[in-house]
Amino acid sequence: MTTPDTAVTSEAGRSHENDPLNNVDVIIIGTGFSGLGMGIQLVRENNKSFVMLERAADVGGTWRDNTYPGAACDIQSHLYSYSFRPNPDWSRVYATQPEILQYLQAAAREEGLIPHIRFGAEVLDARWDETQERWIVSTPRGTFAGKSLITASGHLSDPKFPNIKGIDGFTGEIFHSAQWDHSVELEGKRIGVVGSGASAIQIVPEIAETATHLTVFQRSAPYVIPRLDYFYTDAERGMFRKFPHTAQAIRDELFWGNEARFPQRRGVPAFIDQITEVADNHRKTQVTDPVLYKQLTPDYAIGCKRILISNDYYPALGRPNVTLETDGISHIEGNAVITSTGERHELDVLILSTGFEASDLPISHRIYGKSGASLAEHWSNGGQAYACTTVSGFPNLFVMLGPNTGLGAGSIIYMAETQISYIAGALKYMRENSVSSLEVTAEAEEEYVKTIDERAQGTVWLSGGCESWYVDPRNGRLTTLWPDFMSQFRKENGTFKDAAYVVKTHANQGQPMFAGGR
Amino acid sequence: MSFYPGITEGTVRADGVEVKYYDSGEKPGGGAPIVLLHGTGGSAENNFAALLPMLSFRHRVIALDFVDEIPEESGPLALDHFVSQASAVINKLSPGRPVTLVGYSLGAVVAALVAAEQPELVRNLVLVAGWMKTDEQQKLRNSVWQQLHDSQSAALAEFMLLTAFSSRFVATRPPAELQKLIAGIKAGPSRARKMRVNRTVDISAKLSAVRARTLVIGCSDDQMAPIRHSHALFGAIDDSRFVEISSGHAVVHERPAELFTRIDNFVQGHASDDAGAVLAPVHA
Ligand SMILES: Cc1cc2nc3c(=O)[nH]c(=O)nc-3n(C[C@H](O)[C@H](O)[C@H](O)COP(=O)(O)OP(=O)(O)OC[C@H]3O[C@@H](n4cnc5c(N)ncnc54)[C@H](O)[C@@H]3O)c2cc1C
Numbered sequence: 001m002t003t004p005d006t007a008v009t010s011e012a013g014r015s016h017e018n019d020p021l022n023n024v025d026v027i028i029i030g031t032g033f034s035g036l037g038m039g040i041q042l043v044r045e046n047n048k049s050f051v052m053l054e055r056a057a058d059v060g061g062t063w064r065d066n067t068y069p070g071a072a073c074d075i076q077s078h079l080y081s082y083s084f085r086p087n088p089d090w091s092r093v094y095a096t097q098p099e100i101l102q103y104l105q106a107a108a109r110e111e112g113l114i115p116h117i118r119f120g121a122e123v124l125d126a127r128w129d130e131t132q133e134r135w136i137v138s139t140p141r142g143t144f145a146g147k148s149l150i151t152a153s154g155h156l157s158d159p160k161f162p163n164i165k166g167i168d169g170f171t172g173e174i175f176h177s178a179q180w181d182h183s184v185e186l187e188g189k190r191i192g193v194v195g196s197g198a199s200a201i202q203i204v205p206e207i208a209e210t211a212t213h214l215t216v217f218q219r220s221a222p223y224v225i226p227r228l229d230y231f232y233t234d235a236e237r238g239m240f241r242k243f244p245h246t247a248q249a250i251r252d253e254l255f256w257g258n259e260a261r262f263p264q265r266r267g268v269p270a271f272i273d274q275i276t277e278v279a280d281n282h283r284k285t286q287v288t289d290p291v292l293y294k295q296l297t298p299d300y301a302i303g304c305k306r307i308l309i310s311n312d313y314y315p316a317l318g319r320p321n322v323t324l325e326t327d328g329i330s331h332i333e334g335n336a337v338i339t340s341t342g343e344r345h346e347l348d349v350l351i352l353s354t355g356f357e358a359s360d361l362p363i364s365h366r367i368y369g370k371s372g373a374s375l376a377e378h379w380s381n382g383g384q385a386y387a388c389t390t391v392s393g394f395p396n397l398f399v400m401l402g403p404n405t406g407l408g409a410g411s412i413i414y415m416a417e418t419q420i421s422y423i424a425g426a427l428k429y430m431r432e433n434s435v436s437s438l439e440v441t442a443e444a445e446e447e448y449v450k451t452i453d454e455r456a457q458g459t460v461w462l463s464g465g466c467e468s469w470y471v472d473p474r475n476g477r478l479t480t481l482w483p484d485f486m487s488q489f490r491k492e493n494g495t496f497k498d499a500a501y502v503v504k505t506h507a508n509q510g511q512p513m514f515a516g517g518r
Numbered sequence: 519m520s521f522y523p524g525i526t527e528g529t530v531r532a533d534g535v536e537v538k539y540y541d542s543g544e545k546p547g548g549g550a551p552i553v554l555l556h557g558t559g560g561s562a563e564n565n566f567a568a569l570l571p572m573l574s575f576r577h578r579v580i581a582l583d584f585v586d587e588i589p590e591e592s593g594p595l596a597l598d599h600f601v602s603q604a605s606a607v608i609n610k611l612s613p614g615r616p617v618t619l620v621g622y623s624l625g626a627v628v629a630a631l632v633a634a635e636q637p638e639l640v641r642n643l644v645l646v647a648g649w650m651k652t653d654e655q656q657k658l659r660n661s662v663w664q665q666l667h668d669s670q671s672a673a674l675a676e677f678m679l680l681t682a683f684s685s686r687f688v689a690t691r692p693p694a695e696l697q698k699l700i701a702g703i704k705a706g707p708s709r710a711r712k713m714r715v716n717r718t719v720d721i722s723a724k725l726s727a728v729r730a731r732t733l734v735i736g737c738s739d740d741q742m743a744p745i746r747h748s749h750a751l752f753g754a755i756d757d758s759r760f761v762e763i764s765s766g767h768a769v770v771h772e773r774p775a776e777l778f779t780r781i782d783n784f785v786q787g788h789a790s791d792d793a794g795a796v797l798a799p800v801h802a
Contacts, residue, residue, distance in 0.1 A: 083802065249686075251801070252764065255802030256773050256802075259775035259776070260773075260775040262775070263568070266571070268522055268571040269522075485572075485775070485779070487775075487779045
């Protein structure tokens with residue numbers, strides 16, 4: 001008899017030996033928008049030596065996991081999609097989760113990625129082996145060795161659970177919105193939703209209609225602006241198909257429209273006034289009850305947290321069977337949530353819409369560099385990376401959507417595509433120059449991060465008086481968001497240059513050369 | 519209202535008038551200051567409410583309000599007055615240090631003249647939706663404008679909206695936003711005097727004297743200074759490169775971020791923009 005642990009290991013060992021992709025040029029962790037996009041780039045360059053490790057059983061990442069009622073993007077689909085795989089058939093301006101998931105599944109299939117993907121292959125541990133100059137990656141499906149390692153494991157992919165006393169003893173049904181339990185019947189139930197962020201405001205209108213009673217536990221009121229959604233006509237979809245430049249024109253317009261919102265985040269009065277007016281008008285038009293109005297009026301500067309878009313959230317809160325609870329949760333007792341003022345809310349179902357582990361990325365605890373220390377240890381003072389992508393002490397590692405790549409307003413796909421271009425450039429450089437190890441210098445990393453910290457000063461995220469996942473609670477640094485224009489991100493970080501790197505080639509073994517010195 | 523926290527305001531005298539300017543202040547390690555010249559319908563704030571803050575994150579930016587009410591003895595109002603107002607501001611705020619001069623619409627005409635006549639003031643020149651010689655299409659539009667203006671027609675603001683913005687922009691705005699834009703035009707500063715200047719613009723003989731490194735920005739759907747004029751400016755100026763932005767004449771409102779990015783790239787000195795280059799479109 002083997003223990004469960006050794007069973008895993010021996011099964012792992014077997015598949016490892018048999019797997020033709022157990023020793024490759026490139027290992028990609030994750031098959032969401034980022035990982036698939038990276039894989040597509042490699043395939044299109046005719047680079048076939050790569051494996052993609054995915055812990056789940058399907059591709060899609062965020063859009064596979066977030067199946068809650070009402071799940072949809074809040075950046076327009078013609079922009080929130082790959083530039084290199086335009087989709088003329090988006091049904092509406094803001095596509096819902098099933099349509100986005102189908103888009104990603106089709107991309108994986110049609111681009112020939114499926115044979116490269118190992119499902120059920122959660123990366124448990126990845127270590128840089130200095131003698132072999134390879135990353136050794138352990139998964140339940142075996143060990144994989146790769147010259148380069150790309151993490152595309154998501155920045156909003158591991159649900160974050162609230163720290164509420166007694167939550168483990170809750171006697172009703174309880175689940176996180178990113179792990180929706182579809183077996184739980186919601187009709188006729190007393191339901192609680194914890195949170196009032198991007199997911200909650202999509203869920204609440206959907207379940208308010210059939211719940212007996214719905215209680216929304218809000219810690220801080222979000223700013224909400226109108227959602228200008230619209231179903232494309234057959235004529236328009238035909239036009240996008242036959243005249244791709246018409247869809248491109250919409251994409252460009254949306255991109256520049258978002259880009260023009262950046263001065264809002266730097267406290268430029270004219271911009272703040274304009275967007276505040278839009279949000280205030282929306283609230284005034286949609287919320288008539290004075291008590292509710294007061295509860296829904298944010299107490300921090302606009303843009304400090306994500307500005308949400310919805311036309312049906314406020315009306316849902318105005319329904320007679322819906323309660324907005326702003327007193328704060330004290331603890332949970334049996335099937336009841338008790339507020340700080342002692343009020344009891346008895347519930348059948350509790351939905352946690354409390355966001356994700358964004359600043360302390362779980363994958364960073366599983367990656368070990370040259371010194372044997374983990375990426376999380378390297379990042380104990382907050383995540384940081386040169387060009388937002390490479391890390392000193394971690395040769396041949398590329399981090400996608402890691403430190404300072406998130407956006408306050410804009411499509412994250414633009415950032416991912418920029419990194420794809422940078423990483424593809426680095427891999428090409430490594431191939432062409434027989435590079436065995438490429439490592440950014442600690443000085444270059446520090447210098448780069450300094451420019452980010454400088455740019456973060458004066459942004460609403462640091463000075464807006466709110467608590468958000470944009471800022472690392474351990475040190476107050478803005479580590480998740482990019483504090484500049486998106487075009488500037490591409491200008492700085494879209495093209496690989498070797499200047500900041502120490503490069504070891506197969507020819508100069510033992511005598512690393514500092515590329516910057518050439 | 520201020521464009522940007524910490525902007526300073528002041529005035530300088532030129533040809534007997536007080537010219538108001540705005541200065542975002544020195545940036546540590548910054549290059550040449552950027553000076554913005556507004557167009558016919560505008561003021562610095564009206565035209566550059568978006569562009570100035572965007573540029574000022576990285577650069578020192580200066581803007582001014584052209585004065586079109588000038589003392590009788592220095593009249594009638596002509597381009598020369600605007601040229602001396604612009605150069606007075608440059609001389610005061612950036613003495614001995616040539617600037618990046620950005621002109622929009624009529625401001626582009628003035629900027630090109632400053633660069634031609636006082637090359638020592640201008641290191642880089644950016645001409646946005648400009649022109650060099652008013653043609654018959656422009657005169658006709660100007661004449662319709664004049665008739666609506668003189669008869670105090672309620673249709674004037676709508677006519678201006680239709681000619682200033684691209685048709686796609688107008689078609690896709692929510693109705694409330696359109697009404698707001700129209701109201702804004704109605705409340706805007708009078709443009710009658712500058713419209714008179716517009717009718718007689720002809721700087722074609724001067725442009726060969728422009729020595730500054732130049733970026734010409736034309737707008738694809740411009741009906742007020744149609745893009746062929748920008749093509750001609752690109753043809754006329756030796757050390758120039760060209761870029762097209764998908765927008766109407768009102769590019770400062772329709773596509774401020776793209777405009778900003780093009781100017782910022784140009785100032786940062788991209789390798790691909792050699793003289794004579796037509797810059798490739800950037801797609802998101
Ligand atoms: C509900 C919701 C709506 C959103 N809407 C928008 C929007 O409108 N616009 C926008 O720009 N952004 C939006 N986002 C942000 C969104 O996360 C990103 O846009 C994008 O989907 C991220 O893609 P990704 O591939 O980087 O990460 P993910 O989609 O999270 O994919 C990561 C993948 O890695 C896998 N993985 C993680 N760890 C491991 C491991 N150890 N081993 C193996 N596999 C692993 C995961 O299973 C997953 O498949 C939204 C996010 C959510 C949650």
